[in-house]
Amino acid sequence: MASGELSSAPRTRWYTHPATLWIAFAAAHVWTSWLNFAAPNQPLGDVTGIYTIWVEQALDGLGVVGITEPWVYPIAALIPLLVSALPGMGTYPQNWLVMVSLLDALAFFFLVGGWRRPARRVGAAWWWIAFVVCLGPITLGRLDSVVAPLAVLGMMFLLTRPRLAAVLLALATWIKVWPAALVLAAVAVLRRRWTVVVAAVIASAAIVLVAFLLGGGAQLTTFLTQQTNRGIQIESPLATPFVWLSICQVPGYFIYYAQDLLTFQVAGAGVDQAGAASNIVLGLAVVIVLALGWFRLRRGTSGIRLLAPLGLALVMCLIVFNKVGSPQYMTWIIAPVVLGLIVERTRFAPVAIVSLVMALFTQVFYPFYYDLVLVANPVMVTVMTVRNVLEIVVLTMAIHILATIHRPVFQAPATRPRRARHTPV
Numbered sequence: 001m002a003s004g005e006l007s008s009a010p011r012t013r014w015y016t017h018p019a020t021l022w023i024a025f026a027a028a029h030v031w032t033s034w035l036n037f038a039a040p041n042q043p044l045g046d047v048t049g050i051y052t053i054w055v056e057q058a059l060d061g062l063g064v065v066g067i068t069e070p071w072v073y074p075i076a077a078l079i080p081l082l083v084s085a086l087p088g089m090g091t092y093p094q095n096w097l098v099m100v101s102l103l104d105a106l107a108f109f110f111l112v113g114g115w116r117r118p119a120r121r122v123g124a125a126w127w128w129i130a131f132v133v134c135l136g137p138i139t140l141g142r143l144d145s146v147v148a149p150l151a152v153l154g155m156m157f158l159l160t161r162p163r164l165a166a167v168l169l170a171l172a173t174w175i176k177v178w179p180a181a182l183v184l185a186a187v188a189v190l191r192r193r194w195t196v197v198v199a200a201v202i203a204s205a206a207i208v209l210v211a212f213l214l215g216g217g218a219q220l221t222t223f224l225t226q227q228t229n230r231g232i233q234i235e236s237p238l239a240t241p242f243v244w245l246s247i248c249q250v251p252g253y254f255i256y257y258a259q260d261l262l263t264f265q266v267a268g269a270g271v272d273q274a275g276a277a278s279n280i281v282l283g284l285a286v287v288i289v290l291a292l293g294w295f296r297l298r299r300g301t302s303g304i305r306l307l308a309p310l311g312l313a314l315v316m317c318l319i320v321f322n323k324v325g326s327p328q329y330m331t332w333i334i335a336p337v338v339l340g341l342i343v344e345r346t347r348f349a350p351v352a353i354v355s356l357v358m359a360l361f362t363q364v365f366y367p368f369y370y371d372l373v374l375v376a377n378p379v380m381v382t383v384m385t386v387r388n389v390l391e392i393v394v395l396t397m398a399i400h401i402l403a404t405i406h407r408p409v410f411q412a413p414a415t416r417p418r419r420a421r422h423t424p425v
Contacts, residue, residue, distance in 0.1 A: 021108075025108055025125075029140070032139055035137040036093070039367045040368060041366070041368070041370040043366070044093055044137065044141045046143075051081050052092050055084075064216075066211075066216055066222075067216035068215070068219070071226070074223050075211045080143065100146060103149040104132075106149060106153070107150075107152040111152070123345060124338045124342050127338070127341055128334060128338055131334060134360040134363060135330050135359035135363055136362075142326075145331060148334050150169070151172055151179050154182060155182060155307070156338075156342075158190065158196070159304060162195045162199070163195055163199040165199075167199055167202075181315050184286075188290050188293050188310065189303035231265035232323045234265060234266055234325075235373075235384060237319075237321075237391060238275070239323075253266070254267055255374060282317065286317050289402070292313075293310040296403070296405060301405050309399075311335070312337060312340060316391065316394055320395050325388075337351060340401075348401070351398065354397065364380075365387070
């Protein structure tokens with residue numbers, strides 16, 4: 001090879017090298033796993049104090065949640081709970097963190113796998129690593145942690161393998177309901193929508209059939225009824241004014257622990273009415289965002305370009321207008337933001353930056369100073385309030401991207417284009 005040819009060969013920068021990406025990915029997960037044990041306020045508490053009880057109850061023959069008794073989660077949520085028990089209950093928390101990290105690694109492999117990676121994928125990979133560090137222990141310590149990598153795989157595969165994507169998203173929906181928003185986004189704007197619908201229906205039917213065969217048919221929809229009567233959780237944007245009323249010592253407003261749902265909620269005049277109204281507002285917001293996505297599609301915008309902002313907008317609607325605002329809900333945005341950075345890097349870069357700040361503020365008040373939030377400490381409630389405002393900002397940014405994408409699906413060139421090298425997404 002001539003020296004000129006050698007000098008003109010593309011060089012791999014250190015921050016795009018596979019080894020660098022995987023070392024950073026592993027370091028972020030090791031650090032976050034360690035924080036789950038070292039941080040205050042027991043960030044791994046659901047795994048050690050709730051999931052283990054459900055699993056031990058099942059292993060002891062005392063009943064299986066979702067099968068023999070009502071459950072707050074869909075039936076497929078039993079899968080990761082039981083898988084984590086396979087190496088032994090004595091190391092259940094460690095098993096859980098390893099399982100979640102391996103699922104993240106699988107999704108990360110498909111994001112950056114191979115030696116030649118365009119800058120868009122490298123940027124999305126670094127953002128995901130940074131998001132894990134900014135959000136902290138809660139990134140790995142909940143059922144949402146299992147769903148997040150499935151959603152990343154599903155969103156990426158929607159562009160190339162819609163059947164597989166639909167199966168993954170259907171499975172994720174039967175673990176936690178929120179990935180249904182991503183399925184809705186795909187059905188609304190992708191040309192192969194019926195492929196997605198049929199594959200999702202078949203996957204869901206298979207899960208339902210297994211549930212019936214296991215004797216859990218009567219409990220199949222209890223995850224819906226278990227959620228209807230819950231109050232407003234203190235971390236949600238909807239709870240913010242009521243938490244501040246308790247700080248100002250307005251009579252009748254206070255924070256309490258709901259023993260049946262194991263969450264901290266707000267009480268006071270207008271809370272019940274606000275909770276009931278939130279269900280209506282949430283439904284309307286989803287319909288309006290879907291209508292906007294459909295309108296942009298009808299105006300000629302490519303469905304591939306619409307998928308990420310529509311998915312993010314729908315997910316943020318589920319967060320902003322939800323009366324439940326658990327910190328782990330931040331993991332819901334990983335999949336649409338990763339896809340957005342791949343397909344629409346310039347437009348999604350500001351969203352990605354704001355999302356990192358939002359995640360960092362979340363880690364500050366949970367888990368590190370959550371005890372101060374529970375006693376309505378003004379400083380920590382301010383941190384939580386800023387985080388909630390940033391949620392609204394991210395929703396607004398997603399809707400703005402959705403409403404301002406103008407490039408049509410096809411535009412005839414004025415002149416004969418040059419032959420260009422194919423650049424993978």
